[in-house]
Amino acid sequence: MKDLVSRCPIEEVMQVLSGRWPTLLIYYLKDGTKRFADLRRDNPTVSHRMLTLELRKLETAGIVQRTAFEGYPLRVEYDLTPAGLALVPLIDAISDWWEQNEPARARASGVAEVPAPQVAS
Amino acid sequence: MKDLVSRCPIEEVMQVLSGRWPTLLIYYLKDGTKRFADLRRDNPTVSHRMLTLELRKLETAGIVQRTAFEGYPLRVEYDLTPAGLALVPLIDAISDWWEQNEPARARASGVAEVPAPQVAS
DNA sequence: GCGTGGTGACAAAAAAGTGCGTAATTTACA
DNA sequence: TGTAAATTACGCACTTTTTTGTCACCACGC
Structure with a gap:
């Protein structure tokens, strides 16, 4: 995570969405x-440190809206922004793609054949 | 990357697509x-070790097709599988989403106001 | 002795987990 | 009635784990 800006947008999005937690x-x-x-x-395996860090990242990325209320006990609410909501179906699509391509994965992790043993020209 | 299998498909895909290189x-x-x-x-900043590791990962995920030819000098070709090709527009969509939401990001990284300072009931 | 497409050992760097402290209020219990 | 303890959402320092980079080496042919 050297610089947040890069040539192409894909690199930038992946800096935000990479990892277990963001999606x-x-x-x-x-x-x-x-x-x-x-x-x-919801997810007991995430440590509180990770959760705060990831939420902050999603917040600065404009995906999550953080709302802190005064008073004790502390109260902070998290919501998806409109941008975050717009992202949901896109992630869904990738999720669906993954499920549909399970047979292809099964094939890929199978035999590794040498398809065209060529003779030197 | 403890186990490759998890409850929900999103977790699984992200294990493959997370990081700088896959996309x-x-x-x-x-x-x-x-x-x-x-x-x-194409990308001079990736080390050859990373490149082999990432390509293997994409291969076992059924996204990339690896074709090795006999003889020297060695020759190995990489292509997207049909599944991999089907993934391209989905990544594109997320890339587009990112570009369209740049203004939202600008706003998010701005001021952090306390919206509703509540009084105790 | 360079290019090709790797593999493996080791080191550096990055990411993630652990535990402690903090604030004011509520609740638990003797 | 008093006091200890829990709750809430973190921040900070430290340790552990994971990821990534570096370097060397292999195979062969030109």
Whole structure:
């Protein structure tokens, strides 16, 4: 993560969406407003440090809206922004693609044949 | 990357597509058959070790087709599989989404206001 | 002795987990 | 009634784990 800016947009998006959590968090937030503790309950394997870091990243990327309320006990709400909502069907599409291509994966992880053993010209 | 299998498909795809190289490699391969050295020339910053590792990953994921020819000098060709080709427009869509949401990002990285300072009930 | 497409060992760097502290209020319990 | 403890959403320092880079080496042919 040297520089946030790169030549092509794909590199930039992937800096945000790469990793286990970003897409998962987007999925959980798809259901509506969530609080920090809610998201931890949704996915118990994420550490609180990671969760804050990832949420901040999604926030600065304009995907997640963070709303902090004054007073104790603390209360912070997370929502998808309109941009974040627009991203959901795109992630869905990739998810569907993955499921549809399961047979292709099965084939690919199978035999590794040498298809055209060529003779030197 | 503990186990390759997880509950939901998104987690699985992201294990393959996460990182700088997977999507970039798919983009370069979109133009047609490429050899190992071609891909290194396309992106000089990837180390040869990373390139082999990433290509293997994409291969076992059924995205890339590897074709090795007998004889010296060695010759190995890489292509997108039909599944890989089907993935291209989906990545494109996310790339477009990213570009369209640049203004939203600009806003998000701006001020962080406290919207509703609530009084205790 | 360079190019080709790798593999493996080791080192550096990056990412992620762990545990502690913080604030004010609520609740738990003796 | 008093006090200890839990809750909430983190920040910070430290350690562990994972990822990535570097270098050397292989195979052969020109």
